[in-house]
Amino acid sequence: MYPHSKALQVKINILFVINPISGGKAKLRIPALIDKYLDKEKFNANFRLTEHIGHASEIVEEAIAKNFDIIVAAGGDGTINEVAGKVLEHKKILGILPLGSGNGLARFLNIPQNLKEAILLINQLKTDKIDSAYFNNKSFFNLAGLGFDAHLSAAFSKDKKRGLTGYLKLSLREVFNYKGESYILNIDGVEYRRKAFALTIANSSQYGNNVYIAPNASVKDGLLDVCIIKPFSMLKLPVLSYVMLKGTAETSDMIEIIKGKSIKIYREHDGPVHVDGEPLQMGKEVEININPLSLEVIVP
Numbered sequence: 001m002y003p004h005s006k007a008l009q010v011k012i013n014i015l016f017v018i019n020p021i022s023g024g025k026a027k028l029r030i031p032a033l034i035d036k037y038l039d040k041e042k043f044n045a046n047f048r049l050t051e052h053i054g055h056a057s058e059i060v061e062e063a064i065a066k067n068f069d070i071i072v073a074a075g076g077d078g079t080i081n082e083v084a085g086k087v088l089e090h091k092k093i094l095g096i097l098p099l100g101s102g103n104g105l106a107r108f109l110n111i112p113q114n115l116k117e118a119i120l121l122i123n124q125l126k127t128d129k130i131d132s133a134y135f136n137n138k139s140f141f142n143l144a145g146l147g148f149d150a151h152l153s154a155a156f157s158k159d160k161k162r163g164l165t166g167y168l169k170l171s172l173r174e175v176f177n178y179k180g181e182s183y184i185l186n187i188d189g190v191e192y193r194r195k196a197f198a199l200t201i202a203n204s205s206q207y208g209n210n211v212y213i214a215p216n217a218s219v220k221d222g223l224l225d226v227c228i229i230k231p232f233s234m235l236k237l238p239v240l241s242y243v244m245l246k247g248t249a250e251t252s253d254m255i256e257i258i259k260g261k262s263i264k265i266y267r268e269h270d271g272p273v274h275v276d277g278e279p280l281q282m283g284k285e286v287e288i289n290i291n292p293l294s295l296e297v298i299v300p
């Protein structure tokens with residue numbers, strides 16, 4: 001009766017926001033791969049390349065005004081941070097093509113690292129809600145932190161070499177020069193005074209590349225894992241690396257993990273912080289709050 005009904009099916013507008021520098025790999029073949037494997041019966045696809053820090057947020061804001069319902073972050077955790085911040089604000093759906101150096105959130109969510117498989121996953125349109133969190137007024141989705149992590153994020157953003165090798169080289173160079181700091185933490189009303197090499201606030205379990213700081217963290221439990229890496233002798237650096245690679249931080253005496261929903265951190269000086277690996281400067285006082293099951297994401 002309706003011979004053209006298939007043609008009249010409403011397609012979903014989907015935008016791929018591609019960060020050309022994520023992961024230090026060329027992205028030239030990405031649009032062709034998406035064109036090959038994305039289900040054209042379901043989607044009207046469009047692509048945008050980011051040109052500078054903050055551009056992904058601007059692109060997503062424009063796309064939402066033009067009725068895009070799904071925005072795919074094609075990049076690493078920093079690109080996801082910018083895209084997901086806007087997706088969260090406008091209650092749209094986030095997709096992920098893991099193309100970063102570490103891909104912490106994508107790995108946690110079991111999104112395939114293989115690009116063809118990650119595109120085929122989008123075709124299935126299965127979604128789930130995950131927690132997000134605020135670090136002062138900045139949203140984050142994977143990890144945020146102070147101390148060495150923040151110092152390293154700032155150094156990495158200035159470094160020309162992205163990708164895993166660049167990250168490892170830089171970490172090794174910086175770790176020997178970094179001194180810990182003193183912090184006062186208030187986690188759900190309980191005060192803790194700690195000296196720390198790094199403070200990581202974890203929504204997911206890992207930094208990326210299967211390096212686990214909070215092995216028992218979940219993006220669906222309404223909790224953040226406050227991970228305190230205690231100051232340590234450089235002779236114990238191999239032990240710390242082993243603990244993180246094996247995912248045994250919960251039982252290591254080098255790391256203390258306290259779960260909570262509402263966290264205040266006081267430090268002695270203004271300085272660097274990071275949200276999802278993106279470096280920022282903030283004051284002495286930081287407030288972190290969970291936003292449970294707030295972000296809709298395409299998942300396996």
Ligand SMILES: Nc1ncnc2c1ncn2[C@@H]1O[C@H](COP(=O)(O)OP(=O)(O)OP(=O)(O)O)[C@@H](O)[C@H]1O
Pocket residue numbers: 019020021022023024050051052053054055075076077078079080082099100101102103104162163208276277278
């Ligand atoms: N054209 C561009 N030139 C320089 N920087 C850009 C450009 N487009 C985006 N950026 C910035 O690149 C930064 C890093 O991106 P992203 O986190 O996706 O990659 P990554 O750091 O290699 O991966 P991961 O976070 O998974 O380790 C982000 O801060 C983003 O704002």
